[in-house]
Amino acid sequence: LCAAAINERYLRRIGADLHDGPAQLVALAALRMDSPALVDPATSSTLREAEIAGIHKTLGEAMREIRGICNGLVLPQIETQAIADILRLAVAEHERRTSTNVLLTLPERLPELGTSEKISIYRFVQEGLNNAFRHGKGKGQQVRATTKGGKLLVEVVDTGPGFDPARSEGLGLAGLRERIESIGGQFETLTGPGGTRLVITLSVEEQP
Template identity: 30%
Template sequence: NQFQRDLAPVAAGVDALAGALQKAQADRARLQRRVVSRADQERKAIARDLHDEMGPCLFGLRVEADALRDAAPDDTIRDHASSIAAIADQIARVNRSLLEDLRPVSIGQLPLAAVLAEYVDDMGRRFPRTDIRLSLAPDLPEPDESVALTLFRILQEGITNALRHADARHIDIRLWTDPAHWRMILADDGKGLDPDSREGTGLTGMRERITLLGGRMSLSSDGTGTAIEAILPLSQPL
């Protein structure tokens, strides 16, 4: 009838709009993913340069300082040479921890489950008074590198925060997938977020990374502990 005929162009217009919106959303998600993976690539390049350029120089400096110390004609020169060697060692340590921050070596080389488990084991050894437990769903798929790095960062920052701020006895981390998402929950039984506390670099960075990958993060807390939940899309079209 006439009414339907009149409405037809409107309906077609709405369909076209919906289509355009969907396309715009897909474009946006793609762009956001590029931002994350570009940033990861840059970090990787910086890490490589630090490793390949700084490493050998520092080693050389150390060898020369040792040689100078051994050949020193007097104590003053020997002491200075020893100081130079000690400073070279210190820079090497800073370099190593920078490298580890820039890019956990094993992400992208070992299965994510192994990288997470190793980190948790290591923290467990370093902080024996806190019980840190990691439950990984069996048969987790292997995420691409930006998702893997994001999940690793959430784990790292979440555990660090619980150890630093919560005074927790237990930290419980679970990672699993539902049909469309990666899901991670990190819960501690500490004192909870102080109402006056401000989000620092840690939580802000976590949230930014998750959002850029099209996911979301929620933080809940009371006097019995804090929980962070992260949800990331499972499939990441590039």
């Protein structure tokens, strides 16, 4: 690749990192600003203060991610952990930030993956769940991982009203698609009135 193409790809990756990470956290904080705990005059001061504290913590995480991207750092909890723990981390963080529930389904064993694959899967689940919260109101949120025939499938599912991919696949889903395809994977969006299913497929070494 020529220098211009390499530079363009690098800039697009930074844009995807900013969108899929800190921008999503800021968006969640903005959504919570309109939560009943803050806009309902009847809300107790205890609940209101807890909601404000949650928003403050989410914005703090966004700032830490921005600093990490600026320093060219890989999130340490992703680089050193197994993929099952990374999926649990992404789900737990989403549940805490949004006060919603996510059903996580994992097989007994998952393959070992490189850092690029780990980061891509983490960002996929993070963006997929944020999409489920934004478009599907957090209804029926699920994250599933399965392995079969040398393939790893990771799915993010919700039972919301769905959305128009042609109008909604902006930097978020488009950036995810490019990220997954850059590591040799496939990205699929299935959405309709019954909900949305985002799926990535990666080739992996089969476990003995």
